[in-house]
Amino acid sequence: MKEDFNDTENLIVRHFNGECSEVETATLLAWVNESEQNKKEYIALKDLWDSSRKMADYTEIQLAKFYKEQYFRSRKSRMVFIRSAIAVAAVLLLALVINIFVPTTSEKSMDGYQVVTVPLGSRSKVTLADGSEINLNSGSELTYANSFTSQNRSVTLSGEAFFHVKSDAGHPFLVKTKNFDIRVTGTSFNVCAYGEDVLGSTTLAEGKVKLQLNKSNQEFVLKPGEKFMLDGNAQKYSLVNADVEQETAWKNGEFIFKSIRFSDLTKRLERWYDVKLTCSDARLMNYTYTGRFKNQETIWQVLDALRLTSSIDYKRTSFREFNIIYKSNN
């Protein structure tokens, strides 16, 4: 027994000084694991062995190295910053030339998500990592995870967007909105789901989409040319045949409306032109409106056209704010 213990002593010291063979190290490991007492003994001796080591002190050298590395890191990020600053400046300049008052689409990255925000009065187009293209209408916000890949295709939309989804039957593309989710494999469709709107809709241009209500989990399958509308408050829905051209004209810079209600018209104009339209006359609500505008018109021209063709007059109340008045036909 005594001899055996001495062997362990020597084994420990040999191991400490890196002179153990593999078999010897395995023997030592077995001894350490044999009992809690052995383990404590081993740890205590090893700690003394380690702590008594005299090592060169690298503190000052390492501190200087640390600052040197930080300097290069910051210089690298500064260079990236300068480069992106130039890009931003170019975009800003372009935006200024196009329209001084219209802010540009912003792309923010936060907590693992990319958020594309399109301000009122402008439109934007996004191409995702899987090759899907999304046109975003005024006042929309598209959110997708940084982990968005061609295998994991999921986006969240608040606003209006036209999706042209890259076909991939194995990996469905998911669009989440306030009141319903849309699951597709490869199609083109329009979604209108502004957060502040009670009514949300989806119009299918081509392919097939599956739609699921968030509240009831009820599912619908849309055929091309069909439009699904949902009243988010009442959870009432309707499926109608729609004019796809009319629904998707906005992405080509056109504004087409057929028999829409006055409130819908003003809401659309407000987003399109980034203006505020107020109206207090209930009589206007009884009319439906049909028309077609190209993007070239200004809000003044649009309102003038409405004044000429319907019982509408308007007054500018402040900067980008108009009051719409009912005008009798006498």
Add this chain to the structure above:
Amino acid sequence: MDFDSVFRKYHHRLYLFTLKFIENESDALDIVQNVFLSVWENEKLGVDELKIQSYLFNAIKNSCLNYIKHRKVIRKYEQIAAAELKELEVFQYQSGENSLIEKESLQQLEDAINSLLPIYKEVIILSRYEGLKNKEIAKQLNIPVRTVETRIFRALTLLKEKISPKTFFVLMQLSGTFK
């Protein structure tokens, strides 16, 4: 406490602590450097000193554990017992036990070494200060290797007794709670 002061105060101790588990000195320096980088980036300096110290040592332990695991994978079955011994050590320190390095007992240890009998002090100096292998010490002192090993073991046992019995008692108490 500003970054420089923290760096100057802890760098050497963290380096020594890392060397407990990692033989490669430049890898050990890299690990320490990365831990300081995390301090720099997260601005953990606002917290009180005790927390900085435990943050630093814990970060080192975790980095060492990852390093050992990685080495185990890439070196497969080579020296698996040695890696397991190191892992066992890190786990022991992770469960609350403190090293003499963490407890700032290095000066105390040096004093203890200086108070050892010459035959014990000699082997410690040669192995720990001058970095000689047991065989080299045997040659230099003209004694058998086995005697060198026995003397070193004896020296370590004596140091264990000399180094604050009170701390040692606490250390034993702590380790008694481990499963």
